[in-house]
Amino acid sequence: MYPDPRFVTRVTTLGAGPIGGGWAAHFLARGYDVTAYIHSEAEVPALMSVIDTAWISLTALGLAPGASRDKLRITTDLADSVKTAQFIQESAPERLEIKQALYKKLGDLAPRDCVIASSTSGLMMTQIQAECMTPQRTVIGHPFNPPYLLPLVEVVGGKGTEPEAVAWAVEFYRIAGKAPLAMKKEIPGFVATRLQEALWREALHMVASGEATPDDIDNALMNGPAPRMAVQGQCMAFHVACGEGGMATNLDQFGPALKWPWTRLDAPELTQELRDRMVDGCNDIAAGRHFEEMAATRDREIVAVLNAIREARR
Amino acid sequence: MYPDPRFVTRVTTLGAGPIGGGWAAHFLARGYDVTAYIHSEAEVPALMSVIDTAWISLTALGLAPGASRDKLRITTDLADSVKTAQFIQESAPERLEIKQALYKKLGDLAPRDCVIASSTSGLMMTQIQAECMTPQRTVIGHPFNPPYLLPLVEVVGGKGTEPEAVAWAVEFYRIAGKAPLAMKKEIPGFVATRLQEALWREALHMVASGEATPDDIDNALMNGPAPRMAVQGQCMAFHVACGEGGMATNLDQFGPALKWPWTRLDAPELTQELRDRMVDGCNDIAAGRHFEEMAATRDREIVAVLNAIREARR
Numbered sequence: 124m125y126p127d128p129r130f131v132t133r134v135t136t137l138g139a140g141p142i143g144g145g146w147a148a149h150f151l152a153r154g155y156d157v158t159a160y161i162h163s164e165a166e167v168p169a170l171m172s173v174i175d176t177a178w179i180s181l182t183a184l185g186l187a188p189g190a191s192r193d194k195l196r197i198t199t200d201l202a203d204s205v206k207t208a209q210f211i212q213e214s215a216p217e218r219l220e221i222k223q224a225l226y227k228k229l230g231d232l233a234p235r236d237c238v239i240a241s242s243t244s245g246l247m248m249t250q251i252q253a254e255c256m257t258p259q260r261t262v263i264g265h266p267f268n269p270p271y272l273l274p275l276v277e278v279v280g281g282k283g284t285e286p287e288a289v290a291w292a293v294e295f296y297r298i299a300g301k302a303p304l305a306m307k308k309e310i311p312g313f314v315a316t317r318l319q320e321a322l323w324r325e326a327l328h329m330v331a332s333g334e335a336t337p338d339d340i341d342n343a344l345m346n347g348p349a350p351r352m353a354v355q356g357q358c359m360a361f362h363v364a365c366g367e368g369g370m371a372t373n374l375d376q377f378g379p380a381l382k383w384p385w386t387r388l389d390a391p392e393l394t395q396e397l398r399d400r401m402v403d404g405c406n407d408i409a410a411g412r413h414f415e416e417m418a419a420t421r422d423r424e425i426v427a428v429l430n431a432i433r434e435a436r437r
Numbered sequence: 438m439y440p441d442p443r444f445v446t447r448v449t450t451l452g453a454g455p456i457g458g459g460w461a462a463h464f465l466a467r468g469y470d471v472t473a474y475i476h477s478e479a480e481v482p483a484l485m486s487v488i489d490t491a492w493i494s495l496t497a498l499g500l501a502p503g504a505s506r507d508k509l510r511i512t513t514d515l516a517d518s519v520k521t522a523q524f525i526q527e528s529a530p531e532r533l534e535i536k537q538a539l540y541k542k543l544g545d546l547a548p549r550d551c552v553i554a555s556s557t558s559g560l561m562m563t564q565i566q567a568e569c570m571t572p573q574r575t576v577i578g579h580p581f582n583p584p585y586l587l588p589l590v591e592v593v594g595g596k597g598t599e600p601e602a603v604a605w606a607v608e609f610y611r612i613a614g615k616a617p618l619a620m621k622k623e624i625p626g627f628v629a630t631r632l633q634e635a636l637w638r639e640a641l642h643m644v645a646s647g648e649a650t651p652d653d654i655d656n657a658l659m660n661g662p663a664p665r666m667a668v669q670g671q672c673m674a675f676h677v678a679c680g681e682g683g684m685a686t687n688l689d690q691f692g693p694a695l696k697w698p699w700t701r702l703d704a705p706e707l708t709q710e711l712r713d714r715m716v717d718g719c720n721d722i723a724a725g726r727h728f729e730e731m732a733a734t735r736d737r738e739i740v741a742v743l744n745a746i747r748e749a750r751r
Contacts, residue, residue, distance in 0.1 A: 141678075144472035176733070183740045245694065267661040268678050269647070269732075272739050275661035302660035308648045311697060315661035318654070321639035322632045323671055329631065330718070331513050331711045334622045337684075339716030340632070341670020346616035347581040347589035347629035349670075354746055355638055356655020364455075370651075380559065381638070383625060395646045404644070404651030415503045418583075419490070424749045425498045425586045431745035432668055 125236050125260075125287060128295035131209040132156055137201075137225070138214030139166035144173025145270035146212045147195065152181035152271070153300045154189040158196045158202035167197060177271040184272075187300070195398045205233040210295060212264060214242040222251045230255035238288050238295070240278075244316055247309055248281030258283030262292045265313050266301075274302035277313040350432075354424035355417075362405040363417045370405040374398050395424030438548050439574075439601060442609035445523040451515075451539070452528030453480035456556045458487025459584035460526045461509065466585070467614045468494035468503040472510045474518035481511060491585040498586075501614070519547040520701075524609060526578060528556040536565045537693035541575055544569035551608050554578030554592075558630055561623055562595030572597030576606045579627050580615075588616035591627040669731075676719040677731045684719040688712045 132155060136147040139161040147159045147170070164186045178192065198204045205211055211233060217227050222241065227241055239261045241251055252258035262280050267273040276296045278419065280289045281418055287306065296303040306313060312320060329335040335343070351360055365372040409417065446469060447469060450461040453475040454551045460486070461473045475484055492506065494587040512518045519525055525547055529539050536555065543553055553563055553575045566572035576594050589706055590610045603619065610617040626634060643649040649657070672684065679686040692707045723731065 152453070179733075180736045180740045183737075184743060200505075245697070252550060267665075268674075269665075269736060269739075272736060272743070273661055273665060274743075275657060277452050277657070300658065301577035304653055304656055304660075307653070310648050314643065314649050314653055315657040316658060317629075317639050317643065318636045319662050319671065321635045324629050325635035326671060327695075327707075327711060327715070329624075329628065330714050331706075331708070334623075334624050335620070335628050336721075337670075337672035337715055338629055338722050339618055339621070341672050341722065342616065342618055343589060343591070343629040343632060344666050344670040345668065346618075347587055349663055349666035351581075351583075351587060353656050353667045354659065354749075356651075356658040356663075357633070357640060360582075360656050361637075381557070381641075393647075394645070397641065398571070400644050401651055403639070407650075408652050408655065419493075421718075422490070422494045422583060422586060423497075424496045424746055425583075427745040427749040428667060428742050429498060429586070431741040432738055435668075435741040 125238065125291045126209060128291060128298050131295060131298075133158070133207060133209045134425050135160060135204050135208040135211045135373075136214065137204070137211065138242075139170040139173075140214060140216075141173055141268070142214075142266065142270055143214035144170045145177055145244065145268075146214060146266065148174045148177035148181060149271045149301075150299065151192055151195055152178070152184075152186050152190050154187035155299070156194045156196075158204050158208065160198055160201055161396050170197065177269070180269075180272055180405060191335060201228060205237070208233055208237050211237060211239040212242065217243060217245055219246055219250055220264075222246060223254045224263060226251055226255040226258075226261060230257040230261075231256075235260070238292050240292055242266055242270070244313075245311070247311065248279065248284060250281070252281045252283050255283075257430075259285040259414060260288045262289055263313070264292055264303075265307075265316075266295065267315060275315055276301045276303045277306055277315060278303050279306035279309050281309060281314070316335065350425055350428045353428055355421045358401065358405055359408055360421075361370055361415070362409065363421060366414055369402070369409075369414065371398075371402045374401060398403060439552065439605045440523060442605060442612050443608060446611075447472070447521060447523045449474060449518050449522035449525045450528065451518070451525065452527060452556075453484040453531075454530075455487055455582070456580065456584055457526075457528035458484045459491055459582075460528060460556065460580065462488045462491035462495060463585045463615075464526075464613065465506055465509055466492070466498075466504050467499050467612070468501035468508075468724060469509075470508045472512060472518050472522065474512055474515055477513055482513065486593055487614060491583070494583075494586055515542060516546050518658075519543060519551070522547055525551060525553040526556065531557060533560055533564055536560060538566045540565055540569040540572075540575060544571040544575075547571075549574070552576060552602050552609070554606055556580055556584070558627075559625070561625065562593065562598060563623060564595070566595045566597050569597075573599040574602045574739050576603055577623075577627070578606055578610065578617075579630075588614075589629055590615045590617045591629060593623050593627065594616050597625060600736035637736055664739050664742045665735065667742055669735045672715065672719055673722055673731070674735075676723065677728050677735060680728055683716070683723075683728065685712075685716045688715060
């Protein structure tokens with residue numbers, strides 16, 4: 124039913140803000156023909172400013188063959204912007220009534236085999252698609268700011284979405300140079316924002332109680348876990364740090380510490396099932412690699428990150 | 438009372454594990470004479486293995502003039518290892534009774550003007566120094582794993598520590614090539630571990646509820662917030678993302694979202710005082726720079742990080 128994602132050449136973006144403009148820039152950099160719908164012509168300078176800013180970074184990362192800002196068409200006609208679209212990335216304001224009204228229109232205007240993805244970070248697709256007559260092809264495609272730089276796109280459908288549309292979006296984003304994460308369930312905040320929000324809440328707790336300033340928080344992150352987390356997620360960081368025993372050692376030895384007041388935020392009960400999921404999951408990622416090999420890889424990549432930051436700041 | 442930290446040439450490390458060995462490697466790489474105390478000669482291979490592994494990365498980051506592994510002396514005699522030390526970095530096992538007994542001995546054996554820093558991540562200095570007769574010069578100097586690569590060292594004293602010792606340790610670590618963070622208060626988990634633990638607890642919640650696998654968690658971090666967090670902490674990420682309005686806009690507009698279930702972990706009350714601390718703190722960091730300048734810097738550095746990771750994985 125959906126077109127082969129490898130042969131998509133036309134993408135429509137909706138929205139002139141940093142997210143909508145960032146998406147337009149990303150798709151242009153990957154060589155697509157991009158139609159950008161904006162609310163009014165007064166938004167053209169803002170849109171072009173975002174694209175021009177993003178283009179500097181996208182060029183430094185490497186443009187796809189045939190990529191050009193000349194492939195951008197801007198329109199204020201919604202019907203015209205989507206009528207021949209092969210994929211739509213919607214980045215309208217984060218207000219439910221606006222999104223619902225928009226999806227009601229898009230449901231009729233966009234071709235039936237065109238997947239529509241929302242950049243929303245705070246709303247759920249089940250809500251957004253409530254008034255859409257063709258909800259089966261509507262999905263969340265949540266980027267991380269800045270959207271033209273960070274590869275993550277979290278993909279999940281609503282109750283009215285068909286699984287094929289989610290699978291198609293995941294495949295399309297991958298072809299389009301992103302790192303899609305197909306979510307298991309529709310939950311508020313998705314995965315990355317939930318992790319970031321947990322960290323953010325503890326940061327606010329520390330500032331509220333006078334234990335740290337915003338400068339302390341930022342320095343702690345930049346000089347501590349972040350350069351490692353950029354090359355190795357937190358699960359594998361613990362897995363590899365615990366040597367031969369891996370995640371099993373981490374949970375069996377440090378599990379009791381989950382009850383310690385190392386943050387104000389409550390940990391889940393460490394059941395046998397949770398333990399096994401964490402251990403099995405890390406072993407799956409390791410895929411037979413020895414921890415020393417993974418530690419050496421981590422170190423080489425952290426060195427590259429630290430040297431790159433130092434060089435960029437020179 | 439304490440020696441000029443610029444003229445320190447002799448450092449003693451205690452412990453043969455990944456942290457103790459990592460510290461020895463770091464100080465060797467910065468050109469110091471290092472005496473490494475280990476519990477028994479059987480630990481020599483483990484210690485040398487850590488140092489040799491770390492040396493690969495330290496060399497890639499750049500060694501200080503005069504740095505050499507030949508400046509390492511290993512001993513199993515505690516008194517001998519500390520008697521002429523100018524700084525002691527202790528990385529003994531994370532058990533309170535072991536640390537307390539050790540600091541009782543060190544309190545007598547180490548010169549009175551020699552600061553003793555503990556690598557502990559889970560204990561507080563007020564507890565560790567309880568049986569030490571010279572607690573005034575004992576501090577926490579908590580590194581982040583791997584300690585030879587990540588610059589952060591969180592520094593804080595216990596109830597018996599004098600402020601001069603904390604200030605000295607901060608200055609010494611800076612001279613020794615680390616990024617010290619002088620903590621405002623003695624709290625469990627310090628700053629960076631608390632932030633990481635908050636994130637970790639939400640990660641465990643998601644795995645427990647079947648919302649994400651460890652692979653999802655790690656991919657979300659590596660492709661999402663982490664490359665940005667490596668060059669810009671979370672406070673400034675929000676500050677810059679909100680344009681002209683900065684952190685004030687973030688809190689005034691998105692403050693209500695702190696009550697939303699974007700994580701299972703409770704946020705603090707967003708009082709006027711907390712709001713002002715966050716806003717003032719971000720303005721202090723910005724130091725007059727316009728948000729567009731900071732966004733451009735962020736982008737240039739993220740590009741460097743992403744390209745560095747890609748190059749390292751080739």
